[in-house]
Amino acid sequence: MEKAGENRGRKTIRGIRQRWLVNSLGVVAGILCLAMGSLIVALWSYYDSTMTAGLEAQAGNVSSYFRNATRSEFFTAAQDFIDGFEDKNRIEVQFLDSGGRVMYTSQGLAAGTAPSTDDIAYARDYGVPYTWKGRDPDTGEHILAVSAPIVYQGSMLVGIVRFVTSMEAMYRQLALAVFIIILIGLAILALVYFSNLSFVRSIVEPLTDISEAARMIADGSYGVQIEKTFDDEIGELTDTINHMSVKIMQAEKTQSEFLSSVSHELRTPLTAINGWVETIQSGELTDPADVKKGLDIIMSEARRLTNMVEELLEFSRLSDGRFTLAVERLDLKAELEDAVYTYREFFRQDGIQLNYTDCQEEELPVNGDPDRLRQVFCNLLDNAAKHGGSGRRIDVSVAVEGERAVVRIRDYGPGIPEAELPFVKNKFYKGSSKARGSGIGLAVCEEIVTRHAGTLDVGNAEGGGCIVTIRLPVET
DSSP, rough: HEEEEEEHHHHHHHHHHHHHHHHHEEEEEEEEEHHHHHHHHHHHHHHHHHHHHHHHHHHHHHHHHHTOOOHHHHHHHHHHHHHHOOTTTTTEEEEETTOOOOOESSSSSOOOOOOOOOHHHHHHHSSOOOEEEOTTTTTTOOEEEEEEEETTTTEEEEEEEEEEEEEEHHHHHHHHHHHHHHHHHHHHHHHHHHHHHHHHHHHHHHHHHHHHHHHHHHOOOOOOOOOOSSSSSHHHHHHHHHHHHHHHHHHHHHHHHHHHHHHHHHHHHHHHHHHHHHHHHHHHOHHHHHHHHHHHHHHHHHHHHHHHHHHHHHHHHHHOOOOOOOOEEEEEEHHHHHHHHHHHHHHHHTOEEEEEOOOOOOOOOEEOOOHHHHHHHHHHHHHHHHHHGGGGGEEEEEEEEETEEEEEEHHHEOOOOOGGGGGGTTOOOTOOSSSOOSOOOHHHHHHHHHHTTTTEEEETTSSSSSSEEEEEHHHE
């Protein structure tokens, strides 16, 4: 099971890395393809339109230049134009007669040849410039040709000027530009890939450590800690897992101590009860006073066992949600006085003086469960005698402060170490106290008070001893 869980964890981590990279790279690759495609189309359009516009402009200018020339003047000036044309290496200039046959050319076709592209016929038949692109029927080369008619005095066609250039050079230039664009796109994609890989690794590796730590915690290695690498959300998760691990370790330790403590607490009264029962049954005690003393001890220990069982039952009700309140309107002062009077005689027998300070109000009406509130008072009085009885004095007071009734129970014992104060209300916590108990009494008391919309605070009093303060809302 452990190995299968580990394999599942690793597959999950690998899946995260793969999905992350595929999704992010897929989006980036799609954007790059769209951008590069748009750029290539834009470059093609730019090159094509620029070359076409250039040839059309030159053809138009020459046509305008020769528009007032007679046929003889046209052919004489055409030869001079070709001789002075400076861009012969890139563009071919042709002068054709009205029938479409070449008379003069800067290169390529011989005089008397008749090119068969549509631009010549269109310019001749319709008397307007025309542009043609395609594969030259004579050479098989991709060309761009612009033919413009030369019209004498606006009516008589004396010839045609034709500019021709190869598209191959533009294709090579465009191919080079496309190659560079693709290289840049691949470089960007590689940069995104490695940056994403590094980023994903910074997430996946801590997650792997967290997954391994969680598996170890699940297997019982409580308290294991993960090294915090980054101060971000992953770092917060690491802190949370570490905190959880410590809390589980503390809970496990507390539970073990609780089981050990409860076992000891149960064993002690049971041993006393069994011992005295066996002694009485054996008939060794003949003095009625000794028998009565043994029976009193049995009753006292049985009562202590009953109280411990009640505490455990209360804790069980708290844990599974069966803890309920029977709320009614009651007099808080009367409930407190009943608990004080009940415990005063018990404390007197143990040599502890119980003092009660009343308030001026005749009654303190609150909405609550009388049995639960009396349980709180009795538990706190019992704790005061158990942990602070060495002071031989316990003070109980009730007063009204603002809109709340305040009950204070103080002992004059050694108090609580400052380091243990934040934990005394935790379940099962007993701290350094050697007194008997399960360690859940205060937790049950706080739950009852909290459900009454009140607060329960535990602290050390000035001059020594421990003081517990209960605040409950007073009904008007």
